[in-house]
Amino acid sequence: MSPPPGPLDDVSFASVLVAARAGDQWAAEVLFVDLQPRLLRFLRSVEPRAADDLAGEVWLGIAQGLSTFEGDLTGFRAWVFTIARRRLADHRRTAGRRATDPVDPHEHFRLQPDPATIDGARADTATAVIGRLSAQEAVDLISSSLPPDQAEVLLLRVVGDLDVAHVAEVLDRTPNWVRVTQHRALRKLAEKFSGNVDDSVMTDPPQAI
């Protein structure tokens, strides 16, 4: 079996999945090129110090469960991010048991940016700063500007390229909850990045269902 000519899509995914299950190296490379950047961007935004190790564990989980997966490309990505979230939860649970966990001060402050920096960045967002953002910087900006649940919804939507239904599946929520949370997140980002959003909108968001 030969590799598909273009990037991974729903048409070529079926053949790639069959080849990957058979242990073909090219199929594994196609899956890696499609998924590894998404995984790293997602994991580095939420757990930058352990992202690479977690990604390796996710690939091991993919290999172990590949024979049992059934679905299309979007479903496959959702399944992969489900594994990633579980590995992330395991990692945090394990790290939480450790009484002392040294933290690099520079990294700590990078994870929790100074609000003044955020405000300064907001003023320049619409002009030149955003245009120079790398993919990881953009993802980090999204993650650091939102509450965890809103950030996770947007990261799964943007980085994971998942639709609302699959995000709801990954997060074990209802699609309506995902839509409402996504709405809040977009409004909050719009306020931060442009400063033109009416404050009353942000102070009275729609209630989650």
Next chain:
Amino acid sequence: MTDPILPDDLANGLVDGTADISSLPTEFRGVAEVFAAAHQPASGAELAGMAAVVQQFTAAVTTSPAAADAGATTSGVIAMFGTRITKRAAIIVGATVLFAGTAAAAAGGVLPTPFSSSERHSTPTVSLESSSSEATESSKSSLEESTSSTETSVENEGLDDSTSTSFPERDFGLCTAWSNGTTKNTDNPTFSSLATEASVAGKSVDDYCLDVVSAHDANGDHGDDTATSNSTGNSTSNSADDNGGKNGGGHGADDTASSVSTPASVSNPSNSAPGASAPDTSVDDGSGKGQNGKGKGGSDSSTSSSNP
């Protein structure tokens, strides 16, 4: 004031990075640019280590094919439930044996009471069963070795109970030595107390020792009779099974030592079954506790293993 949910096409265009920024509302243009940056193609750093990951991935896939994976999962589930069933069965059996033994003992009225004199009479029966159940030469020899000390204690009890004007047990030994001695010297410090006792009784040492030995023989016969009546009484009341179940918990050593006072009971093969139940009970109890602890660990591991 509530804000309507963003239209799906607007939200999808934003998060997909496909929206035309110039056509978006001004407040969302910055968001769209951030999302577009997040959609940039993979960099070389993000794809670093692909060869190693792909090699490990293919190796893991080939070593865990579908059938083997499914089989391992199925067998793991079966093993897990099998272990749980075994543990539960062991716990149930152990609890049942304990409960039944206690209930039978209670029905027989032979539950041990630490301040009751009946315990002393019930112990020979239990030890009879445990000793006869083994019926090995080694156990017999060990039991016979413990007979001497036990008989002494039983005889002491018999003397104390039967003779209100009994002679000191010490005098019996001294009289035995006096009678068997070649030189009977009352100046010997060893026999000074014996001479004193004899003088107090107004007798010679020889006459005093005759009384002591005869009294001791009489008490010794009475003690044997008592032991025989004890074993007979127990067997007649047929509480042997109950005693075995009851006393297996904590009186094993004492009961075995006391039982040897009746030699016939040592070789009695009829009471083997109840005696065997006592150690079985203790073994089941111990294993039940241990497996109960393992059961908790098993449930935890099963929970964690369910994650892919």
